[in-house]
Amino acid sequence: MITWRLFPIPMQCQGTADVESLPSYLLRSAYAHGASGGVLLQVIHELGGCSQKTKPRSIAGKHGIATLARVNQFTWELRDRLAEFTGQDMSCEPLRFLDSQVYCISTEIGTFRWCPECLAEMARIDAPLYFKQLWHMTAVSHCPVHRVRLSECCEFCRSTQHSLKAKHPVGYCAECGEPLFNRRTPLSTKDIQPSWECPSHDVLEIFEQAARPGMTVNGWFDACSFIRSMAASADHGRENSHLTGDRYADHTRSRKEAYRVLKEETGLPKWVLKNAIQTAYGVFQVGAG
Numbered sequence: 001m002i003t004w005r006l007f008p009i010p011m012q013c014q015g016t017a018d019v020e021s022l023p024s025y026l027l028r029s030a031y032a033h034g035a036s037g038g039v040l041l042q043v044i045h046e047l048g049g050c051s052q053k054t055k056p057r058s059i060a061g062k063h064g065i066a067t068l069a070r071v072n073q074f075t076w077e078l079r080d081r082l083a084e085f086t087g088q089d090m091s092c093e094p095l096r097f098l099d100s101q102v103y104c105i106s107t108e109i110g111t112f113r114w115c116p117e118c119l120a121e122m123a124r125i126d127a128p129l130y131f132k133q134l135w136h137m138t139a140v141s142h143c144p145v146h147r148v149r150l151s152e153c154c155e156f157c158r159s160t161q162h163s164l165k166a167k168h169p170v171g172y173c174a175e176c177g178e179p180l181f182n183r184r185t186p187l188s189t190k191d192i193q194p195s196w197e198c199p200s201h202d203v204l205e206i207f208e209q210a211a212r213p214g215m216t217v218n219g220w221f222d223a224c225s226f227i228r229s230m231a232a233s234a235d236h237g238r239e240n241s242h243l244t245g246d247r248y249a250d251h252t253r254s255r256k257e258a259y260r261v262l263k264e265e266t267g268l269p270k271w272v273l274k275n276a277i278q279t280a281y282g283v284f285q286v287g288a289g
Contacts, residue, residue, distance in 0.1 A: 129171025
């Protein structure tokens with residue numbers, strides 16, 4: 001019989017674009033264990049958690065939330081240890097994709113943000129309340145479902161949510177304990193953002209596409225195969241030559257055609273493919289020259 005070292009609490013909406021964030025999970029787990037987030041992190045470390053080289057000096061306040069939501073060696077190790085101690089899947093495929101393919105990921109939000117309507121829907125069906133990883137992304141200012149601006153402070157006491165003390169359940173104010181899904185002022189039409197004004201379509205698309213089973217592995221490696229093949233051709237100095245990979249042999253002379261093929265095969269956002277193709281053609285031109 002397997003005995004887990006920590007309660008086997010599932011990470012919410014695993015495998016979807018609405019996957020739970022790491023600091024949210026840590027806070028829910030800490031509350032379930034009757035401890036603070038800091039104490040739980042210390043227990044994980046004593047059980048054989050993250051190495052001293054990657055462990056931050058302090059995980060507290062706004063800096064702690066930002067550190068836990070960020071992509072770094074410490075959070076990957078922490079996810080691995082939580083998976084080992086709980087038997088639950090702690091992966092976050094959208095972040096894994098961004099970590100491997102994007103130079104800088106904007107998750108520098110130092111407090112929890114949330115959509116009151118999303119939390120209200122969770123409470124209505126008696127589902128565990130949690131904070132989504134998407135809500136930590138700097139580029140995302142509005143809920144992609146309800147089109148309302150993400151809240152950053154309690155509407156009753158006006159306090160920001162950056163505490164890991166776990167005095168109250170997730171979804172309730174860390175200071176006054178009031179539900180974060182209750183609005184003191186009803187929404188009006190001016191509070192709803194038109195879909196055409198959304199500046200974060202690319203980030204939303206990455207979360208939706210990368211959450212699909214096999215997308216982050218098969219999809220991206222199709223694109224990488226394209227890039228590597230083009231670079232190999234350039235390295236051999238064969239101007240306007242075909243790709244070394246047979247799959248893309250007919251699509252090296254037109255950037256538009258290359259984009260069309262990769263878009264169909266990978267479903268990756270336009271800006272990811274555009275930057276990759278431009279880089280590849282730059283290498284190709286240098287090699288051919």
